[in-house]
Amino acid sequence: MISEDAKQKMRDAVAKYPVARSALLPALRIAQEEEGYITPQGIQAVAQIIGVHEDEVTSIASFYTMYHAKPKGKYVVKVCNSIGCYLRGCDNLLKQLEDELGVQPGQTSADGLVTLETAECMASCGTAPVLQLDDEFVEQLTPERVHEIVLKINNFSGRTPGD
Amino acid sequence: MTEQVRIVTKNIDIPGIDTFSVYTQHGGFQALRKALAMEPAAVLETVKNSGLRGRGGAGFPTGMKWSFLAKNSSKPTYLCANGDESEPGTFKDRMIMEKIPHRLVEGVLISAYATGAKQAFIYIRGELAYAARQLERAIAETYAAGYAGKNIMGSDANIDVVLHRGAGAYICGEETALMESLEGKRGYPRLKPPFPAAAGLYGGPTVINNCETLSTVPAIIENGAEWYASYGTEKSKGTRIFCLSGHVNKPGNYELPMGVTFRTLIEEFGGGVWKGRKLKAFVPGGSSTPMLGADKIDTPMDYESVASAGSMLGAAGVIVIDDATCIVDAVSRMEEFYRDESCGKCSPCREGTFWLAQLLERLAEGQGRADDVKLLSDICDNMSGKCFCPLGDAAITPVVSAIKLFREEFEYHIIHHNCPLSEHNRSAAAART
Numbered sequence: 001m002i003s004e005d006a007k008q009k010m011r012d013a014v015a016k017y018p019v020a021r022s023a024l025l026p027a028l029r030i031a032q033e034e035e036g037y038i039t040p041q042g043i044q045a046v047a048q049i050i051g052v053h054e055d056e057v058t059s060i061a062s063f064y065t066m067y068h069a070k071p072k073g074k075y076v077v078k079v080c081n082s083i084g085c086y087l088r089g090c091d092n093l094l095k096q097l098e099d100e101l102g103v104q105p106g107q108t109s110a111d112g113l114v115t116l117e118t119a120e121c122m123a124s125c126g127t128a129p130v131l132q133l134d135d136e137f138v139e140q141l142t143p144e145r146v147h148e149i150v151l152k153i154n155n156f157s158g159r160t161p162g163d
Numbered sequence: 164m165t166e167q168v169r170i171v172t173k174n175i176d177i178p179g180i181d182t183f184s185v186y187t188q189h190g191g192f193q194a195l196r197k198a199l200a201m202e203p204a205a206v207l208e209t210v211k212n213s214g215l216r217g218r219g220g221a222g223f224p225t226g227m228k229w230s231f232l233a234k235n236s237s238k239p240t241y242l243c244a245n246g247d248e249s250e251p252g253t254f255k256d257r258m259i260m261e262k263i264p265h266r267l268v269e270g271v272l273i274s275a276y277a278t279g280a281k282q283a284f285i286y287i288r289g290e291l292a293y294a295a296r297q298l299e300r301a302i303a304e305t306y307a308a309g310y311a312g313k314n315i316m317g318s319d320a321n322i323d324v325v326l327h328r329g330a331g332a333y334i335c336g337e338e339t340a341l342m343e344s345l346e347g348k349r350g351y352p353r354l355k356p357p358f359p360a361a362a363g364l365y366g367g368p369t370v371i372n373n374c375e376t377l378s379t380v381p382a383i384i385e386n387g388a389e390w391y392a393s394y395g396t397e398k399s400k401g402t403r404i405f406c407l408s409g410h411v412n413k414p415g416n417y418e419l420p421m422g423v424t425f426r427t428l429i430e431e432f433g434g435g436v437w438k439g440r441k442l443k444a445f446v447p448g449g450s451s452t453p454m455l456g457a458d459k460i461d462t463p464m465d466y467e468s469v470a471s472a473g474s475m476l477g478a479a480g481v482i483v484i485d486d487a488t489c490i491v492d493a494v495s496r497m498e499e500f501y502r503d504e505s506c507g508k509c510s511p512c513r514e515g516t517f518w519l520a521q522l523l524e525r526l527a528e529g530q531g532r533a534d535d536v537k538l539l540s541d542i543c544d545n546m547s548g549k550c551f552c553p554l555g556d557a558a559i560t561p562v563v564s565a566i567k568l569f570r571e572e573f574e575y576h577i578i579h580h581n582c583p584l585s586e587h588n589r590s591a592a593a594a595r596t
Contacts, residue, residue, distance in 0.1 A: 016325050017325065018239075018282065018365060019346065019347075019365055021346060021347035021348075022327070022345055022346055022347050023347065024347030024348075025327070025328065025329070025330050025344065025347060026327075026328065028330070029328065029330065050347070052347075059349065060347070060348065060349055063332065063349040063350065063506075064289070064329070064330035064331045064332055064350070065330070065331030065332065066289045066290070066330040066331035067330060067331075081496070082251045082450075082496065082497075082500050083251045083252065083409075083450055083482060083493065083496050083497050083500070084251060084252055084408045084409065084482065086493070086496045087408070087409045087410055087482070087483075087484065087488065087493070088409070119290070120249070120251075120333065120500055120503060120504060121249060121250070121251040121252075121450075121500065122290055123248045123249065123253065123254040123256070123257040123288070123290075123291065124254055124257070125251070125252055125253070125254050125406065125408035125409070125414070125480070125482070126254050126406060126407065126408050126414045126415045126416060127254075127414070127415075128408060128414070132290070135290070135292040136292065136293065137293065
C-alpha cells in the first residue's frame with residue numbers, strides 16, 4: 001500500500017525537474033522506502049504519478065540494482081568484493097560473515113533478519129576492506145569488527161551466531 | 164619529503180567544514196562572489212587559461228569543453244556534475260561530497276554561471292547515502308543564504324541546483340548514460356554525435372564535468388589562472404587527488420601537483436608496499452587503465468608521461484599489487500566487475516565480458532585449457548573498438564595489459580593446473596579436491 005504521504009513525496013519530486021519523467025528514479029526510491037521492496041502497487045503509483053506505462057516503470061526498476069522486487073532482511077549487509085577490497089582480504093571476511101550469520105551471499109536468513117550480499121566497488125578502496133550495513137559504510141574491516149557487526153545484528157533478534 | 168598541495172582538499176580537515184557557516188568563515192563562496200562580478204565569458208576564459216583538464220578520466224580541457232556548448236539552441240543549457248564515482252580504485256569524489264560538499268556546490272554554481280546554465284544537476288551514485296545527505300543539506304543551506312536559486316547574492320543570476328541520486332549502475336558514469344538516467348530511463352549510453360554540448364539533457368546543450376573538476380573551479384577563480392597553472396607540468400596543470408589503494412601501508416587520498424612520480428606517491432605517502440613485500444605491478448588510473456610493471460614506478464604522474472609509459476592517468480586511482488598476488492586471480496576479479504556492470508545494450512560487451520570472466524575463473528582455478536591465453540586475446544580483439552561505449556574497451560584493458568606483462572604466469576596456470584605462488588597454490592589445490 002502506497003500511502004497518500006508517499007504519493008505526495010513523489011509529486012514533490014516531480015516538481016523539482018523540468019520534465020516529470022526525471023522523477024522516476026526518486027519515485028521508485030520512495031515506493032521502496034514505503035514498502036521495503038518494489039511491489040506491483042509501488043509500480044502502479046509511480047506509473048500514475050509520472051505518467052508512463054507500468055511496464056515501462058518495471059523495465060526501469062529492473063535495470064538498476066538498488067531496486068529489488070523481493071523483500072530483504074531487516075538488516076542488509078553488502079560486502080564489497082571488487083579489486084581494492086580483494087587485495088585487502090575481503091574474501092576471508094565474506095566467508096566469516098557467511099559462517100557467523102549462517103547465510104550465503106544473495107540469500108536472506110530464514111527468520112528474515114538479515115540479507116547478505118556482495119557489492120561492486122563502493123568508492124572506499126582507501127579504507128578497504130569495506131561493507132555497508134543498511135547503506136551506511138563500515139570501513140577498515142577486521143575479523144573483530146566483522147564479529148561485532150554479527151553480534152549487533154544477532155542481539156536484536158536474541159539469536160545466537162550461526163543459528 | 165614532498166608535501167601535499169591542497170587546492171581541492173584545502174581546509175578539508177577543519178571540524179565543521181561541512182557546514183555552511185564554517186565553510187564561509189574559511190573563505191567559502193568568495194569565489195562565487197568574485198565570479199558574479201565578472202562577465203560569464205571572463206570566467207570561462209579564466210578556467211580555459213588555467214589549463215584545467217577533466218578529472219573523471221578522459222582529461223579533456225575543461226574550458227574548451229565549455230566553449231563547445233551550442234550558442235544558438237532554442238533549448239536551455241544544462242550543467243551536470245558527475246558524482247557517479249564507481250571506477251574500481253577511485254574514492255576521491257565521495258570524499259569531496261562527504262567532507263566538503265559546499266565546495267562542489269560553489270563550483271557547480273560558478274561553472275553554471277560561466278556556461279549560461281540556469282539549471283544544474285548533481286548526479287550522485289545511489290549507494291552513497293551519507294554523501295547524498297551531506298550534499299542535500301549543503302544545497303539547502305546555500306539556497307537559504309540566497310547563494311542559489313533566484314538573484315544569487317543579489318545579482319541578476321538565477322541558477323537552480325538539484326541533487327539526483329542514481330540507483331546502482333556503473334554505466335551511468337558514462338556521460339550519455341548519465342543523461343538517460345537523469346531523464347528517468349534505463350542507463351544506456353547514447354550514440355554520439357550529437358555530443359552533449361550540442362544536444363544533451365532534454366535535447367539542450369549540456370556540459371558534464373566530474374566532481375573534482377568542478378570543485379577545483381572556485382580556487383581558480385579566487386587565485387587566478389596563472390596561479391593554478393604554476394602547479395603541475397607544462398601540459399598537465401595543477402594538482403590531482405591521487406587515490407592510493409591496494410598493498411601499501413598507508414592507503415588514502417593524496418592531493419599532489421601533477422608530475423610527481425608514482426614512486427613518491429607509493430613510497431613517501433603510502434609508506435611503501437606492505438608486509439615488506441615487493442611491488443609486482445600497479446594500476447595507474449583506476450581498473451580501466453592498463454596496469455604497469457614495477458619498472459615503471461619512476462614515471463611522473465601526468466597525462467603525457469603515463470601515456471608514454473603505455474597507460475593512462477584516467478581517474479588517478481593508483482592500485483598497488485604486491486609480489487605475493489596471483490595476477491590471474493586479480494584480473495579475474497577485475498573482469499567480474501565489468502561482466503556485472505556491462506549494461507547489455509551491445510553484444511560485444513555483454514557477451515565478451517561474460518566469456519572473459521568465465522575463462523579467467525577457469526584459469527585461476529587451474530582448469531585452463533591449452534590455448535586459453537590465445538582465446539582470451541581473441542575475445543579482447545573482438546571487443547576492442549567494437550563496443551558501443553567506452554565500457555567495452557575498459558573491460559579488456561586489465562586482461563590485455565596483464566597478459567602483456569605476465570604471460571608466463573598465465574601459461575603456468577595452464578601447464579601446471581596450478582599457481583606459481585605457493586600460498587595460492589595450496590588453496591587452488593584444495594579447491595580441486
